[in-house]
Amino acid sequence: MRVVCVAGIRGSGKTRLIRGLTEISTDKGRQTAVIVNEDGETPYDDAFIRRHELGAFFIRGG
Amino acid sequence: MGCSLAASLVDKLKEAKRKLAPDVLFIEASEMVTSQELRNVTAMGKRDVRYETGPLITLINGVEFEFLWNERRRLVSDQVNGADWVIVNRTEALDNGQLARLREMLSGCGDRLLTVQGLDRSAIESIAAAIGL
Numbered sequence: 001m002r003v004v005c006v007a008g009i010r011g012s013g014k015t016r017l018i019r020g021l022t023e024i025s026t027d028k029g030r031q032t033a034v035i036v037n038e039d040g041e042t043p044y045d046d047a048f049i050r051r052h053e054l055g056a057f058f059i060r061g062g
Numbered sequence: 063m064g065c066s067l068a069a070s071l072v073d074k075l076k077e078a079k080r081k082l083a084p085d086v087l088f089i090e091a092s093e094m095v096t097s098q099e100l101r102n103v104t105a106m107g108k109r110d111v112r113y114e115t116g117p118l119i120t121l122i123n124g125v126e127f128e129f130l131w132n133e134r135r136r137l138v139s140d141q142v143n144g145a146d147w148v149i150v151n152r153t154e155a156l157d158n159g160q161l162a163r164l165r166e167m168l169s170g171c172g173d174r175l176l177t178v179q180g181l182d183r184s185a186i187e188s189i190a191a192a193i194g195l
Contacts, residue, residue, distance in 0.1 A: 001078075001079055001083055001084055001085065001086070001087055001112075001113040001114070002085065002086050002087070002113065002114045002115075002116075003075070003087045003089060003104055003113050003114065003115045003116070004086060004087070004088050004089070004116070004117060004118075004119070004193070004195070005088075005089045005091060005100045005104065005115075005117075005118045005119065006088060006089065006090055006091065006119045006120075006121060007091045007095055007096070007097055007100060007118070007119070007120045007121070007141045007145065008091075008093065008120055008121035008122060008123075008141065009093045009122075009123070009126070009130060009134070009137070009138070009141075010093045011123055011126065012093075012121040012122055012123045012126075012151075013121050013123060013151050013152075013181050014090050014091075014121055015090060016181045017119075017121055017149070017151075017181055017186065017189070018088045018090055020181060020183065020186030020189075021086075021088065021186060021189070021190055021195060022088065023183075023186075024186065024187060024190045024195065025085070025086050025190075025195060030084075030085035030086050031082065031083075031084040031085050031086075032084055032085065032086045032087075032088070033078050033082050033084040033086070033087045033088070034087070034088040034089070034090060035071065035074045035075065035078065035087065035088070035089045035090070036090045037067070037071070037089075037090060037091055037092040037095070043090075055078060055081070055082040055084055055087075057074040057077060057078055059067070059070040059071060059074055060070075
């Protein structure tokens with residue numbers, strides 16, 4: 001398992017980047033998961049999670 | 063990052079490894095987390111489960127960077143300085159002067175700095191290639 005961290009201020013495009021990297025990763029046949037520090041609405045909808053068989057883990061606070 | 067949040071993140075990291083053992087695990091940090099904090103937390107989980115870490119990416123919205131650099135420099139600086147890659151997006155919205163100032167402000171990043179015009183598929187493919195994903 002390789003852990004890739006994405007930091008940045010709100011609005012920097014973190015979710016968009018991770019969604020895009022997830023697509024590329026799963027296109028290559030890699031099982032992919034994400035841990036999101038949720039401070040609002042979840043950025044990973046069910047359709048996206050199902051389509052990419054994405055493992056999604058959420059934490060709150062911070 | 064507080065202790066409880068750090069502990070929660072480590073717990074989720076270990077849970078992800080035990081339940082799925084994915085090839086790639088992305089951590090999307092909240093905006094207040096610095097690169098060093100992320101390094102410390104991701105190192106903590108290695109006591110219990112095996113995984114590789116990296117790269118640590120700091121993403122910057124180029125349009126907002128100058129304002130953030132002036133108003134929230136400590137945080138932005140802490141995110142930029144400890145990162146393996148600093149990626150500035152939306153550079154298509156900057157004029158030449160703004161782009162030059164941005165490069166000057168981030169000159170310390172050297173070849174860790176990537177700029178992209180937006181986060182479309184081709185830009186993300188170039189990022190994936192750069193970070194070896």
